[in-house]
Amino acid sequence: MEDEKKVNSLIPKPDETRERRMKWWKDARLGMFIHAGPYSVLGRGEWAMQQELIPAEEYTKYGEQWCPKTSFLYDLVKLAKEAGMKYVILTTKHCDGYHLWDSQNSDFTAAKMGPKRDLVREFVEACRSLDMRIGLYYGLMDWRHPDGDLCAIDEAARKRFVAYTRNNLKELMSNYGKIDILWFDGPWPMPTAEQWESEQLIDLVRSLQPDIIVNNRARCAEDFSCPEGEVAEQPAERYWEACMTLNGDWGWAEHPPGDWESLRDVLRMIRKATAYNGNLLLNVGPMPDGSIPDEARSLLISLGKWLQLNAEAVYGAVDRIDGTLEAWVNTGFWTRKGNTAYFWLLRGWTGPAFAIGGVETPVESIELLADGRRLAFVQTDRRLLISGLPDQNPDPVAGCPVLKIIFCETPKQVLSGGMILLPEEQASWW
Secondary structure, three states, X not given: OHHHHHHHOOOOOOOOOHHHHHHHHHHHOEEEEEOOOOHHHHOEOOOHHHHOOOOHHHHHHHHHHOOOOOOHHHHHHHHHHHOOOOEEEEEEEOOOOXXXXXXXXXXXXXXXXXXXXXXXXXXXXXXXXXXOEEEEEEEOOOOOOOOOOHHHOOHHHHHHHHHHHHHHXXXXXXXXXXOXXXXXXXXXOOOOHXXXXXXXXXXXXXXXXXXXXXXXXXXXXXXXXXXXXOOOOOOOOOEEEEEEOXXXXXXXXXXXXXXXXXXXXXXXXXXHHHHOOOEEEEEEOOOOOOOOOHHHHHHHHHHHHHHHHHHHHOOOOOEOXXXXXXXXXXXXXXXXXXXXXXXXXXXXXXXOEEEEEOEOOOEEEEEEOOOOEEOEEEEEOOEEEEEOOOOOOOOOOOOOOEEEEEEOOOOOEOOOOOOOOOHHHHHHHO
């Protein structure tokens, strides 16, 4: 975790192409992460090989046993689209060393055993057919490679392992047409970007994919950071994407119902990411045959229904709320676009009328975003009293209606007195 915090604190070097390359990603807001591989057969998460010290020869049999159905990647991409996501990222090689493509650099591949298919090609074709942006995850660490550990202490091994990494990336970036995102992970055991030759690797990637965007997990800042396991305010100086699981595991693992995030939990993640101009990447770990867990399918279909009604509060260019609107209000939370603020009633239904304190900017209009219903309001002495809401919560999907509040200028809300939360406290509380 300390290593992640250190890398996430790096500020990207200036790049005159970044704004153009990142525009679609900034507007997209939501993506799906897919963790699938031989570890799915074990059903104990994607780190099973390392954490259980499974020898490579024993682990090989799981690569032979893993035979997901032919439609599983199309089904996942289709679900992502139905959920309102705009891009999908597939784990092409996790740290177990299993290549999901027809690689010439390994015999431990989906094309040579198990499904005996090029799953990266199936994934790319599914994304293109459904008009979804394409992301490829690449795990730098490799528990099976003979130089996977030696590379940190032996220079000859390091050179061989970097060459292996370069050859893998060259295949992924050359053989599948346009790729939108490269998502590095697992930059161990080598502790520096210099040892990985990260800048040279990324230069190679960009020579093959000029418009690609790259995360920061090759130990250099690149285009965006990817904090894991928490959605919290990130610095305004860089783009960021929080990656989250739906049940605590990335690869498939059996979980009781109480371990799964609820729709309202996911909406809280989306709201916070949007409020601080970040993205959210939600993971699905398909079952061994590639089937989508019922809990994930149900949640994501409901999310898509909610987003159809409230898309305006989420997608597109947003402004950070810090410096304009309070992070903590007892009835709900904000996102903002210019002079328009969106108040998410995520903390329980207020009834037909309620007030928001500390609002200093004149309001032009208020409506219920889902159906455009205009609401009455009275604004006096920094207090905005809203009325005309129904007695019962009007959002049948998640119980989270959103109010669209148009201000005469950039909104300003200041609450004084009582408990003052420091930014790090706000992040942990809300």
